[in-house]
Amino acid sequence: MQMLEEYRTKSYRQHLRPPVEENLIRDKTAIVGIGQTEYSRDSGRDELDLACEAIKKAVADAGLKMSDIDGLEALTLDRVSMPTLIGSLGIENLRFTSEVSFGGGGACALVMHAAAAVASGAADYVVCYRALNEASGHRYGRGDGYAEYLKAAPTLHYGYYFPYGFLTPLSWAAMYTKRWMHEYGIKLEDTGWYSVVLREYAQNNPEAIFYGKPLTIEEFHESPMISAPLRLFDCCVDTDGAAAVVVTTADRAKDMPHTPVYIAAAAQSSPIETEIQTSYNRPVVAGLPETWYVGQELYRQSGLGPADIDVAQLYDPFSYGAMIQLEELGFCGPGECVDFCQGGDRIRVDGELPLNTSGGLLSEAYIHGVNLITEAVRQLRGTAHNQVTDAETAIVTAGPGLPTSGLILRK
Amino acid sequence: MTTQADSEAPVIPHPALWAVLYRSSTPFWEAVGRHELTLQRCSDCKTWRMPPRPMCPRCQSAESEWVPVSGRGTIHSWVTYPESPHPAFEAPYAVILVELDEGPRLVSNPVGIAPDELEIGMPVEVVFEDVSDDFALYKFQRAG
Amino acid sequence: MPLEYIPGIPILRPYVDPDNQPFWDAVDRHEFVLQRCSDCDVYFQPPRPMCPHCLSMDSLEWVPSSGRGEVYSFVVFAADRMAYPGMKIPYVVVLVEMEEGVRLTANIVDAEPDEVYIGMPVEVTYNSPMEGLTLYQFKKRAS
Ligand SMILES: [Zn+2]
Ligand SMILES: [Zn+2]
Numbered sequence: 001m002q003m004l005e006e007y008r009t010k011s012y013r014q015h016l017r018p019p020v021e022e023n024l025i026r027d028k029t030a031i032v033g034i035g036q037t038e039y040s041r042d043s044g045r046d047e048l049d050l051a052c053e054a055i056k057k058a059v060a061d062a063g064l065k066m067s068d069i070d071g072l073e074a075l076t077l078d079r080v081s082m083p084t085l086i087g088s089l090g091i092e093n094l095r096f097t098s099e100v101s102f103g104g105g106g107a108c109a110l111v112m113h114a115a116a117a118v119a120s121g122a123a124d125y126v127v128c129y130r131a132l133n134e135a136s137g138h139r140y141g142r143g144d145g146y147a148e149y150l151k152a153a154p155t156l157h158y159g160y161y162f163p164y165g166f167l168t169p170l171s172w173a174a175m176y177t178k179r180w181m182h183e184y185g186i187k188l189e190d191t192g193w194y195s196v197v198l199r200e201y202a203q204n205n206p207e208a209i210f211y212g213k214p215l216t217i218e219e220f221h222e223s224p225m226i227s228a229p230l231r232l233f234d235c236c237v238d239t240d241g242a243a244a245v246v247v248t249t250a251d252r253a254k255d256m257p258h259t260p261v262y263i264a265a266a267a268q269s270s271p272i273e274t275e276i277q278t279s280y281n282r283p284v285v286a287g288l289p290e291t292w293y294v295g296q297e298l299y300r301q302s303g304l305g306p307a308d309i310d311v312a313q314l315y316d317p318f319s320y321g322a323m324i325q326l327e328e329l330g331f332c333g334p335g336e337c338v339d340f341c342q343g344g345d346r347i348r349v350d351g352e353l354p355l356n357t358s359g360g361l362l363s364e365a366y367i368h369g370v371n372l373i374t375e376a377v378r379q380l381r382g383t384a385h386n387q388v389t390d391a392e393t394a395i396v397t398a399g400p401g402l403p404t405s406g407l408i409l410r411k
Numbered sequence: 412m413t414t415q416a417d418s419e420a421p422v423i424p425h426p427a428l429w430a431v432l433y434r435s436s437t438p439f440w441e442a443v444g445r446h447e448l449t450l451q452r453c454s455d456c457k458t459w460r461m462p463p464r465p466m467c468p469r470c471q472s473a474e475s476e477w478v479p480v481s482g483r484g485t486i487h488s489w490v491t492y493p494e495s496p497h498p499a500f501e502a503p504y505a506v507i508l509v510e511l512d513e514g515p516r517l518v519s520n521p522v523g524i525a526p527d528e529l530e531i532g533m534p535v536e537v538v539f540e541d542v543s544d545d546f547a548l549y550k551f552q553r554a555g
Numbered sequence: 556m557p558l559e560y561i562p563g564i565p566i567l568r569p570y571v572d573p574d575n576q577p578f579w580d581a582v583d584r585h586e587f588v589l590q591r592c593s594d595c596d597v598y599f600q601p602p603r604p605m606c607p608h609c610l611s612m613d614s615l616e617w618v619p620s621s622g623r624g625e626v627y628s629f630v631v632f633a634a635d636r637m638a639y640p641g642m643k644i645p646y647v648v649v650l651v652e653m654e655e656g657v658r659l660t661a662n663i664v665d666a667e668p669d670e671v672y673i674g675m676p677v678e679v680t681y682n683s684p685m686e687g688l689t690l691y692q693f694k695k696r697a698s
Contacts, residue, residue, distance in 0.1 A: 090468025159570030
């Protein structure tokens with residue numbers, strides 16, 4: 001028992017690696033194009049169709065032709081087969097493709113890998129994309145969806161969870177949330193402001209799924225428990241849609257149509273004993289060490305700290321998933337995030353830390369976090385629906401509770 | 412009524428199972444079900460799209476039309492299976508690649524042509540075989 | 556309400572591989588064993604082929620567990636939307652910290668959702684949701 005404690009804690013949150021000798025991504029790469037489809041509950045279209053539209057728009061937004069694109073970056077989870085997509089885009093001799101693991105944890109890593117490709121000279125213009133019919137099609141977030149998944153892709157740990165009716169990412173996250181609430185004495189009746197503020201943001205964003213559907217704190221508390229302690233309005237919104245971004249070098253970005261959005265830092269992290277949301281044998285269940293590592297790395301690479309960040313886009317598969325990241329990223333102390341969001345003023349557009357200003361995954365759309373990257377780009381271009389005045393720096397994170405990734409972007 | 416024997420009969424993989432993921436193929440298989448061969452063509456630049464796709468790889472147009480084709484073509488290449496890889500297909504059998512007169516190429520099976528009679532360049536024409544109530548396959552026989 | 560299954564809907568089986576086979580074989584015999592590295596005296600869950608502490612591949616052994624632990628966290632499945640269709644809601648999934656230190660999930664078979672609390676003493680029991688499937692579960696235990 002004592003040895004186990006020692007093993008578990010010997011490296012926990014203590015293995016920040018020394019800086020790389022020469023960082024070729026920092027300030028030398030940029031996001032130059034963004035594109036998205038309509039976000040809906042039933043697209044009536046397939047994911048290939050959605051991917052094509054988002055990519056076409058991102059390429060046009062960058063002022064490029066499809067034939068200029070020479071690299072593609074996808075999530076392994078994407079159901080669109082890459083050769084089929086390349087055939088539909090009509091790109092001859094695409095010379096760089098790569099896929100990132102870990103579902104939503106890989107969202108920012110898409111951009112990081114694309115940046116690595118353009119910085120190293122493997123490609124000139126790389127498109128990152130995500131397309132999914134999560135609302136109308138394959139619901140991987142639902143119990144029956146995972147039952148299908150188990151038949152196809154059993155892994156070491158799922159066999160210990162599925163026979164007990166313990167399936168779906170939200171309920172796995174509810175387990176660490178429950179423990180976190182216990183350790184910090186969080187009361188259910190104090191929560192809800194995060195969801196309310198994100199819904200406010202969505203009221204100014206006509207692209208958001210919850211546009212025209214405001215939410216009061218009372219309605220939040222009346223919403224049903226889904227996987228206790230998570231209520232319906234703690235959860236992200238199943239969405240059909242796609243989003244894409246174009247990455248190139250900072251040198252090329254200077255001559256392109258939009259204000260370049262430079263990549264000031266990019267990082268991934270996978271701590272030991274980390275599973276996909278079910279990391280129950282880490283020393284501390286009540287925390288997100290992957291987000292902490294990513295934050296430390298991002299701040300060091302960029303030379304910025306939490307106080308220098310003008311706007312945050314934190315991956316929110318559910319409310320606490322984003323709120324606990326506020327703690328891990330140093331925007332507030334451990335156990336303080338519910339207080340930080342209380343009343344909502346600090347996270348509103350004119351607050352101390354405008355947070356998930358498009359409505360986030362809870363109220364804009366769940367495009368696996370790629371829609372948080374496009375929102376950060378809009379904020380730095382000055383074209384967001386809820387524009388933060390003079391926003392110059394943005395932090396973006398990917399799925400918490402699993403191997404994750406993050407970006408700091410700047411004007 | 413489904414009997415035990417029915418449920419154990421070899422089943423030909425149904426292409427429409429992919430319809431949710433690749434909806435652009437649905438009109439193609441629906442037409443085949445009506446014993447019609449139609450192909451998708453770009454409404455803007457008139458390029459054929461085979462396999463069907465949501466976007467034209469040539470001009471990136473999302474518009475397309477479904478056009479009946481002659482069903483005539485020539486064998487462009489073929490392979491034979493001396494042993495069956497799947498219980499639904501009885502060996503020996505052949506798979507042919509047909510170049511339609513309109514240009515696109517389709518993979519299919521020959522009907523009434525023995526594997527040792529197959530030749531590259533052989534003129535063929537489409538025929539249809541019903542597999543089930545809602546599912547037919549297009550195949551090719553010697554052109555008459 | 557004790558744990559209840561809905562007849563006719565099969566329960567998803569554990570995925571058995573060479574690393575965890577001894578664990579599930581023991582559960583079939585109503586025995587509860589945990590994997591340990593004999594060199595480091597460290598327990599692991601889930602089972603694996605190599606000790607991540609000392610990287611030994613031949614010091615791993617299966618040790619009978621006391622079967623006792625405490626609820627470390629838990630989730631109440633209260634809505635159909637997230638629940639497995641073969642189990643009657645509400646049901647509880649508990650994360651239990653065993654006396655040996657490792658944590659495992661299972662259902663609690665004999666407690667109401669509002670009886671469960673973090674720190675609750677529990678012990679291993681077994682059930683058979685369907686023909687040919689034995690699962691380890693947890694039940695209440697006097698502290
Ligand atoms: Zn065209
Ligand atoms: Zn060891």
